[in-house]
Every structure is written in C-alpha cells, then in structure tokens.
Amino acid sequence: MRCGTKRFEITVEKNGRTAVKEICARDQIDARKICRRMFGHDEKITSVRQKK
Template structure:
C-alpha cells in the first residue's frame, strides 16, 4: 500500500459486460494503470471515481 492512496471504483467492460473493480491508488490515472496492468491493455475503461465513505 502506498502512502496517500485512496480507494477508486473503476468501471470496465470485460468480455462484453460492465464490471466495477475496486482499486487502491493515489490518483484516478494510476487506478486506470493498475487495471490495465492486471487485465491487459485491450480492456475498455469507462470511468474511474473516488469511492466516497
């Protein structure tokens, strides 16, 4: 876990269906990077929003 990280909800399209993944990152851009590294660069990312508590 990185200092200053937050929880982001990233909406992705995997295998033709929309899914919401929870990612720990500092910024929305780095949350998208985590998703791309995990699922590949062909994944379509629809949105990334900070999770509100």
C-alpha cells in the same frame, strides 16, 4: 499500500460485459495504470470514480 492512497471504483467493459472493480491508488491516472497492468490492455475503462 503506499502513502496517500485512496479507493477508486473502475467500471470496465470487456466482451460486451460491464464490471466494477475496486483499486487502491494515489490518483485516477494511477488507478487506470494499475487496472491495465492487472487485467490487460484489451479492456475498455469507461469510468473512474473515487469511493468515499
């Protein structure tokens, strides 16, 4: 983990299915980048929320 990371819940849509994934990142933009790197560019990210 990096310094200053927070937990984010990302809602992703792929092939008509919706999934919620949890990612540790510094901010929302970084969470989106990590999600794209890990799971591919063909997934549509519908929402990014900070988990409290």
